[in-house]
Amino acid sequence: MSTVLIGYRGCGKSTIGQKLADHLWLKFADTDQIVTAKAGKSIKEIFESDGEARFRELEAEAVKEVATLQDHVISLGGGAPLREENRRVIKEAGHRVVYLKCEAEELLRRINSDPSTPGLRPHLTAMGGGIEEINKVLAEREPIYRQMADAELEVTYLEPAEAIVYVVRLM
DSSP: OOEEEEOSTTSSHHHHHHHHHHHHTOEEEEHHHHHHHHHTSOHHHHHHHHOHHHHHHHHHHHHHHHHTOOSEEEEOOTTGGGSHHHHHHHHHTTOEEEEEEOOHHHHHHHHHHOTTHHHHOOOSSTTOSSHHHHHHHHHHHHHHHHHHOSEEEEOTTOOHHHHHHHHHHHO
């Protein structure tokens, strides 16, 4: 069994996931990293050159790949749980899924404070990536995250080291 972290971009899936894997002496896998490595371009470039549909196909392939992993900490891209096939593959693999919940204002702060965001991540709507976009997309995704998750952790006010302690308790 592996632990799968889900949630909106900026919630800490990659940061917490990598630190959690190190803490538990496990390997870490990130579907976004798998997609970009295979495509040879950033997610933003995939969106711009090939479209979101192609990105979602590549993401589904990455989800199938990570679903076979045992004794890993896995970060799923923020939109991966939206596809029923992805949710099914993870659940059938028997992995523990933890939703890292974070308030929209904090997500915006984290996203804006990451200097790599503009070059690597596309906007998710025509709203341009601000608080309105985050609120809209969160409203659509949160019920799906909650349906998929075995546990939920509020990470808005937690540092990664604190979040790791709680995720371990939820495992």
